[in-house]
Ligand code: SF4
Ligand code: SF4
Ligand code: SF4
C-alpha cells in the first residue's frame with residue numbers, strides 16, 4: 001500500500017471475509033454449477049464463511065448476514081449474485097445497520113455478466129469463479145471510507161423559462177426555496193406563451209380556462225413576477241458554470257452585456273425543444289403563403305387564408321412533418337402534434353361548417369385521457385381523416401394541390417386546397433449539446449438530454465435535473481409533470497442543507513506527483529488543477545483535486561505513469577490483486 | 587395453388603398463399619433491398635410514383651407490404667414488379683430512406699433468378715448482344731442518314747457481346763430455378779451460406 005510518503009508498505013490484512021453466493025431463485029443454476037464454486041472459495045485465505053442462498057433478497061437471508069456481522073464472525077462481505085446497480089445500495093445499508101462501514105462490501109456480478117450471457121456450463125462456472133475470486137481479492141484490501149460532508153447552497157438556478165422552468169420555480173418557491181430563472185427571450189412562457197388554445201380542454205396555453213387571445217400579462221406570469229422567491233432574468237443566457245453539487249457558480253449575461261454571478265446548490269435544465277423547420281422538406285411547398293405550420297395557424301385571424309384573407313373552402317392538415325422520419329433526422333414521434341392538429345381542425349369546422357377539412361395521417365396518436373374521445377368527436381363533426389402520408393404539395397393557380405395516397409382505398413388523391421397546415425414536430429434546440437457538455441449531462445441519440453427511466457436509480461446525484469421538452473418532445477401537461485418531479489428532487493436536495501459526498505474520489509500522492517499534468521486534460525469533470533507550492537525553499541509542482549467535482553471515474557489514475565494519483569476503493573494494489581486472482585483461477 | 591385461384595380470393599390465408607416469413611430477409615440480403623424493414627407503410631412512395639398515377643395496380647407501397655407479408659410466389663411471379671420506371675422519385679420522397687427503386691430492382695433480381703424474368707428479357711438481351719443497341723440498324727437507317735448528310739454508321743457489337751457474356755445473365759436465365767417454391771428458396775439460401 002502506498003503511504004502518504006509514496007512508499008510501498010506491505011499489507012497483511014487481518015480480515016474475516018464472508019462470501020454469500022445467491023443463485024437468484026435457482027435461476028443461475030441452469031448455467032453455473034454453484035456447489036464446486038462454494039467448495040473452492042472455502043479455501044481462500046481470510047475467507048471464514050461461505051454460504052449459498054437461493055434468494056438473498058429475502059428478509060431472513062439478509063438478516064443472517066447481519067447476524068454474522070453482529071456476532072463478529074465476518075467483517076468483510078462479498079455477495080455474488082445480481083447486478084450492483086440494483087443491489088449494491090441495499091447491501092451497503094445492511095452493513096451499516098449491522099454496524100459495519102458500507103465500503104467493506106464487495107459485489108460480484110455473476111448474473112448479467114455471467115449466467116445470463118453464457119450457455120456453456122463449464123466455462124460459465126469457471127468465469128463465475130474468477131469473478132468471485134476477484135471480489136474476494138479486492139475485499140481483503142478494502143478499508144472503511146467516509147465521504148466528506150459539504151454544504152448545499154439553499155437556492156436553485158433554472159435554465160429556460162418556458163412552462164417547465166416556470167413550474168419548477170413556482171414549486172421551489174412554494175417550498176420556500178429561492179430560484180433564479182434565466183430566459184433567453186424577453187418573455188417567459190416559451191412556446192406555450194404563444195398558444196391561444198390547447199386541447200382537449202380548450203384553455204389558453206399558459207394559464208387559465210379562457211380563450212383570451214393576445215393577453216399580455218396572464219395570471220400565471222403575474223404570480224411569477226410578484227413572487228419574492230423567484231428572480232426572473234429575461235433576455236439573459238448562462239455563459240459559464242463551474243462547481244459541483246451543492247455549490248455551483250454560474251455566470252449569466254444579459255443582452256446588454258451585464259454580467260451577474262449566481263451561487264446555487266442545484267441546477268434545473270428546462271431549455272425546451274424547437275419546432276421543425278418545414279423548409280427542410282421542400283416537397284411540402286412551405287414557401288407558399290398558404291402553407292402554414294400549426295403554430296402559424298394559431299395566429300391567423302379566424303383561420304383565413306394569408307394570401308387573400310378569404311375563408312378557406314378546403315383545408316388539408318399534414319401530420320408528422322419532420323417527425324417519424326429517418327430522413328429528417330427525427331425518428332421519434334413528437335407526441336403532441338396529432339392532438340393539436342385535431343383540435344385546430346375542429347375549430348375550423350366549428351367556425352366554418354361548410355369547409356372541407358382533411359387530416360392526412362400515418363397513425364393517429366391520441367393517447368392519454370380524453371384524447372381518443374376528442375378524436376372520435378372530430379370524426380363525428382365531419383372531418384375527413386385520410387390514412388397515408390402526403391407526397392407533395394404544389395401550387396396550381398391560387399390553389400394548392402395536395403397529392404397523397406389514400407391507403408385504405410389504394411388510390412391517389414389530388415385535392416385542391418385553399419390552406420395547407422403542417423403539423424411540425426419537435427427537435428432539440430440549438431445549444432442543448434453545449435449546455436449538456438458544460439454540465440456533464442448525457443445526450444440521447446437524437447440530441448435531447450438523456451431521459452433516464454425513473455424506475456432505475458440514477459447513479460450519481462450531481463444536483464442537476466432536467467424537465468420538459470429538453471428531455472424529448474412532450475405536451476404542456478407532461479412538461480409540468482416533469483417540472484414537478486424535478487422541483488421535488490431539487491427541493492429534497494436543498495432541504496438537506498448538507499450532504500455527504502461519496503468517498504470514492506481520486507487522491508493525489510504528492511510525493512510521487514511531479515506536476516507533469518498528464519492527468520489534467522483527460523479528467524472530464526475538470527476536477528484537477530496544477531498548482532505550485534514552496535517546499536523547503538524550492539518550488540514543488542503538484543496536482544490539486546476538487547473533491548466535489550471528482551466523480552471517482554479513475555481516468556486520472558490510469559493516465560498517471562508515476563502512481564501520483566489513485567482512486568480510493570479502487571487502489572492500485574486492489575486492482576493488481578484482482579488481476580492476480582483472475583489469472584490464478586484461469 | 588395456382589395464381590388464378592388466388593386472384594379470385596381476397597383472403598390472405600397463409601396456407602393458401604404459402605406465406606414465407608423469410609422472404610423479407612432474402613430481400614434484405616440482396617443489394618438494393620437492405621432497407622426493406624425500415625418501411626413504415628406511409629404510402630408516400632405510391633403518392634409520388636408516376637406509374638401508380640396512371641395504373642393503380644402498380645403500387646410500390648403495396649409491393650413492399652407483400653414482401654413484408656412473405657407473399658413470395660405472388661410477388662416474384664407478378665408482372666407488376668416490372669412496371670417500375672426507375673424514375674427514383676420514391677427514393678427522393680421516402681421519409682425512411684427505404685430506397686424503393688433499388689428495392690424494386692432487388693426484387694426483380696430475385697425474380698429473374700427464380701425463373702420469372704422481365705417480359706421479353708431474353709429477346710432484348712439477344713438484340714443488345716448482337717447489335718449493341720436496343721433497336722437493330724438496317725439499311726433504311728443509313729439511307730435516312732445519307733439524305734441528312736450524316737455519315738453512315740455500322741454495328742460493332744463485339745465489345746458488347748463480350749460484356750453481355752461476362753455478366754452471366756444468359757446462364758442465369760438458362761439455369762433459372764423454376765418454379766418458385768419455398769423449398770427451393772430454402773435450398774438456395776442454404777447453398778449460399
Ligand atoms: S403526434 Fe401524431 S403528428 Fe405528431 S409525430 Fe406523432 S404521430 Fe405524427
Ligand atoms: S477520478 Fe475521474 S473525475 Fe476524479 S479527478 Fe480523476 S479523472 Fe477526474
Ligand atoms: S422508381 Fe419506380 S416505384 Fe419509384 S416512383 Fe419511380 S416508377 Fe414508382
Ligand code: SF4
Nearest residue numbers: 625626628629631680
Ligand atoms: S415511402 Fe418509404 S416508408 Fe413510406 S411506404 Fe414507401 S417505402 Fe415505406
